[in-house]
Amino acid sequence: MTTVQTPAQAAPPVLGFLPxxxxxxxxxxxxxxxxxxxAAVSPAVGRALEMADAYLFLALGYLGxxxxxxxxxxxxxxxxx
Amino acid sequence: MTxxxxxRFWNAPTQTAPRETLDALHLERIRHLVGWAYENSxxxxxxxxxxxxxxxxxxxxxxxHHKLPFTDKPHYVADQEASADGFGGIARGPETWQQYFxxxxxxGRFLNEAFTHYELHKAGSQYCYGMWDHGIRPSDSMYFCFDxxxxxxxxxxxxxxxxxxxxxxxxxxxxxxxxxRQILERRPTVVCGTPTYxxxxxxxxxxxxxxxxxAGVRMLAGGGExxxxxxxxxxxxxxxxxxxxxxxAYGVGEALFIGQSCNEWGGGVHVIEDVCHSYSVDPxxxxxxxSSDAVGEHVLTSYTHFAQPFIKxxxxxxxxxxxxxxxxxxxxxxxxxGTVLGRADFMVTIRGVNVYPTAVENLVGEVAGLSNHYELHxxxxxxxxxxxxxxxxxxxxxxxxxLGRALGxxxxxxxxxxxxxEVLPSGALPRYELKTKRIFDSRSVDERPTVTLGGNx
Numbered sequence: 252m253t254t255v256q257t258p259a260q261a262a263p264p265v266l267g268f269l270p271x272x273x274x275x276x277x278x279x280x281x282x283x284x285x286x287x288x289x290a291a292v293s294p295a296v297g298r299a300l301e302m303a304d305a306y307l308f309l310a311l312g313y314l315g316x317x318x319x320x321x322x323x324x325x326x327x328x329x330x331x332x
Numbered sequence: 333m334t335x336x337x338x339x340r341f342w343n344a345p346t347q348t349a350p351r352e353t354l355d356a357l358h359l360e361r362i363r364h365l366v367g368w369a370y371e372n373s374x375x376x377x378x379x380x381x382x383x384x385x386x387x388x389x390x391x392x393x394x395x396x397h398h399k400l401p402f403t404d405k406p407h408y409v410a411d412q413e414a415s416a417d418g419f420g421g422i423a424r425g426p427e428t429w430q431q432y433f434x435x436x437x438x439x440g441r442f443l444n445e446a447f448t449h450y451e452l453h454k455a456g457s458q459y460c461y462g463m464w465d466h467g468i469r470p471s472d473s474m475y476f477c478f479d480x481x482x483x484x485x486x487x488x489x490x491x492x493x494x495x496x497x498x499x500x501x502x503x504x505x506x507x508x509x510x511x512x513r514q515i516l517e518r519r520p521t522v523v524c525g526t527p528t529y530x531x532x533x534x535x536x537x538x539x540x541x542x543x544x545x546x547a548g549v550r551m552l553a554g555g556g557e558x559x560x561x562x563x564x565x566x567x568x569x570x571x572x573x574x575x576x577x578x579x580x581a582y583g584v585g586e587a588l589f590i591g592q593s594c595n596e597w598g599g600g601v602h603v604i605e606d607v608c609h610s611y612s613v614d615p616x617x618x619x620x621x622x623s624s625d626a627v628g629e630h631v632l633t634s635y636t637h638f639a640q641p642f643i644k645x646x647x648x649x650x651x652x653x654x655x656x657x658x659x660x661x662x663x664x665x666x667x668x669x670g671t672v673l674g675r676a677d678f679m680v681t682i683r684g685v686n687v688y689p690t691a692v693e694n695l696v697g698e699v700a701g702l703s704n705h706y707e708l709h710x711x712x713x714x715x716x717x718x719x720x721x722x723x724x725x726x727x728x729x730x731x732x733x734x735l736g737r738a739l740g741x742x743x744x745x746x747x748x749x750x751x752x753x754e755v756l757p758s759g760a761l762p763r764y765e766l767k768t769k770r771i772f773d774s775r776s777v778d779e780r781p782t783v784t785l786g787g788n789x
Contacts, residue, residue, distance in 0.1 A: 266353065270345035305450040309457060309495075312606060312635075313343045317360040320368055321638045322450050323428075 266315045274314035281307050337471075340662065342464035346606050348664050351655060358609040359393060362633055362643070366390050366400065369641040372423035375411045376641060379403060396644070397620050402631065404646045405586070408443055410697055419444045424639035433484035435585035443585065445484060446639045455588050455636040456491025458604040459581070462592030463496055465661065466551060466577055468522065470497030474553075475515055477525030477533065479504045485555050488588045489524050498522070508536040515547045522551045523573070527565055530554070534572035545574030553579035555589060563599065582671045584649070586642045587634040591668060596661035600669040603653075609633040610666060612653050624654040627673055649673075680710050680717045682749045692721060695746050699739045701726055705761045710773040717775070720752040728758045 265271055284304055291297035301322075308322045319325055341347045346354065367387035369376035380386070383401040390400055403421075412420030419432075420443070430449040434442040447455070474493045478486050480502075493500050501518050503511045512533055515523060523530065530552055537544045552575050553560075560566065566578040582591030582601045590608045591601030603610040612621040612628030621628035630647040650673045657667035680687045696706050702723045709720040721743065725735055732755040740753045 266345040266349060302449065305453060308450060309453060312454065312457075314345060315357055317357065317364060320361070320364055320635070321448070321454075324368065324638070 270314050274311065274316055277307065277311055277314065278316070278318075281311070337469050342461045343606065347461060348662055351664060354605055354664065355393070358605070359396070361635055362396060362609060363387070363390055365633065365635070365638075365641060365643055368638065369423055369643055373421055373641055375407060375421040376403075376423070376643070379407065400644050402618065402644050402646050403642065405443060406697065408586075408640075412444055413698075419446055419640065421640050421642075422446065423641055424448065428639060431487075433487065434482055435484065445586070445637075447637075448639050451636055451639065452491050453495060454607065455488050456493075456495040458588065458590060458607045458636070459489060459492025459592065460496045461604055461606075461663075462579065462581065462594060462602070463492070463522075463553075465595045465663075466579065466593075467595070468496065468498070468551065472521035472550075473499035473501060473518070474522040474524055475501040475503055475511075475518065475520035477503045477511055477523065477529055477554075484585070484588065485583065486524060488583075489554065492589075493524075508533055509540055512537045512540065512542055512544060515544060515549065516542060519548050521549070522553055522579075523547075523549050523575075525552075525554045527552075527554070527560055527569060530569055531565075531572060544572065547573075549573050549575050551575060551577040551579055553581070555581055555583050580671060582668065584630075584632065584647050586645060587632055587636065590632065590634070591671065594661035594663055597659045597667070597669075599671075600667055601671050602657070602661075602663050603666040603668065605665045607634070607636050609635075610653065612651055615650075621653070624652060624656075627652055630668075630672075680719050682717050682719065682751070687719060687747055687749060687751070692719070692743065692747070692751070695743055696721065696723055696739070699723075699735070699742050701730055701735050702739065702755070703758065706770060707761060708771045710771065710775060712775045718752065720754060722754045722756055722761065724756050724761055725758050730755075730758070732756070 266274075281304065284300060284307060288297055288300040288304065291300060304322045308316075308319075346357070366376075366380075370380055370387045371377075379401055383399075385399050385401065390396055408420035410420070412418060415422070417426060424446075426446070428448050429446045430452060432444060432446045434444050474489075476486065476490060480487060480490075490500065498521075501514065501520055503514060506514065515533075525533070534544050552569050552573055560569075560578055560580045566580075569575065569578050580593040580599070580601055581589040583589040587608055590604050590610070592604055593601050610630065610632045612630050613619060614621060615629040627650050630649045630651045630653075632642070632645055632647060634642040634645070651668045652670065652673065654667045654669065657663065657665075659667070692708060696702065703726045706721065706723040709722065711718050711720070721739065723735075723739060725732060735755040736753045739755065740750065743753070744750045
C-alpha cells in the first residue's frame, strides 16, 4: 500500500533542462507561425497554418506549456483573408 | 527503426516526471480552466455563482477539493435540453466545432459533445502512451471493425491511430464475413472493436472455414464494454485471435479513454495525466480518498475539452488510485488497479427492473412545477427493493396531488416501473452547506446489490 498524498503547492513546473529549452524554442516558433497566419495571402495558406498551429500546440502541451489552454484562447483566431 | 522509434516512452518529460511536478502542472491548468469556464460557459458560471465561488478563489489544492463544486452529467443534460443548439455546458460557439457526437446514453440520456479541431487531436493523443509502451509504432496498422456513426467511443481510437501515425484500415460498411476476409488479407497489427464483436468475428470466421489466427494480429483493442478488463474475456480473446496482447483502456463518455494500460500491468490502467486530472472521493462525503487501498468515486477534469469543459466531473465509477505506482513500467502517472471496480450509483431492482438513481435524478427535473430539491429513499420491504422519490414543489401552494401524479406517470413511462412519489411543500427538505445528500439507502449491507469491485480488492 502507498499513501496517496494530497498535493502540496510547488514551485512552477520544470520538466528538465532539455524539455524546458525545447518548450521555449517552440513558443518562439509559434509566435512566428501565428504572425504568418495573420498575414496569410490566401484562405488556403491561412487554414493550413491554423492546422499547423493545432499540431504545434500538441507539442507544447507535451512539454508542460500552461500559458494557454488551447490554440486561439488568447484572442480570436486569425481569419484567413 | 529511427532514433525516436527506439524511445522507451511516448513522452518521457511528463510520463516519468516526479509527482510534485505533475501536481504543479495540474493545479496551473485547473486554475486556468476554471477561469476559462467561468468566463465562457454560462452553465459553469451558474454553478460557481451558486456555490459563491470565483475563479480567483481557487488557488490551492484545498480550494479545489473543498471550494469548487462538483459537476455531474445531469447539469449538462439539463443545460442541453434548455439550450437552443441542443448542447450543454458550452464555452465556445458552433463556429469553432469541427465534429460532434453523443455518449451512449446508458444513464438515461444522450449527452451531446462538441469538439474543435485541436480537441479531436488532443483527445486522440491519449492513446499513444499505452500503444507505444506495447511496442506499437508508426509502421504498424489498425483495422477498425465499426461503422463511423454518432457514438464517440471508437472514433477517438481513430484519432489516436492518426496521432501515432498508424496505417488505418476501415472496416466500415462491411459485413462480418467481409471484415474477416479483409483482416486476413491486410494482416493489421491491431484490430479495434468491442470485445463482444471481436469474439463474434472469430466465430464468423469459423463458420466460413477461416481462422482469424492466420491474420497474425498482434493486439486487440477497443472499448464500449468492460470485457477488455475482465481476465476471462481477455484470455478468450487471445485464444480466439492468437493475439499476444489485449489492450486495456478506461473510458468516460465525457473525457474519452483517459486510462491506458502499460505493458507491465494489463489488469489496470494509468491515468493519462497529460490530458486530465484524476482523483477519487468518498462517495458519501466528497472528501478526497487518501489511501491507495481505499475505493472512491472517480472525479476528473479534462484537458481535452474547452468548447465544452468538464471540471471536477463526477464519473460515478468506483476506483482505487495509486499515485506512486511501482510495478516496473517507469511511468509515474497514477494507476488504477482493476480499472473500474463498480458504480457509485445505488442500483435498485424493482419488480425485476434495474433502476439507477442517476436515471431517476435525470427525470425528476423534467416535470413542470417541481423544484430541483429532491431525495431518493431506498428501502427493502418483504424482500423487495422500493424507492420513494420525495420532491419539493417549485412554488408555495402548489397542488401536491397533481404534481405527484405527473411525476409518477413520467417515471413509469420512462423507466417502465412505478416508483412511490411524495411531493412536499416548497422549502421542506433540508439544505446542506457542503455536499447535498440526496440518496438515503436504508437497506442493510446484505440487502444492497453486491459490488464485486472486480474481484480485485
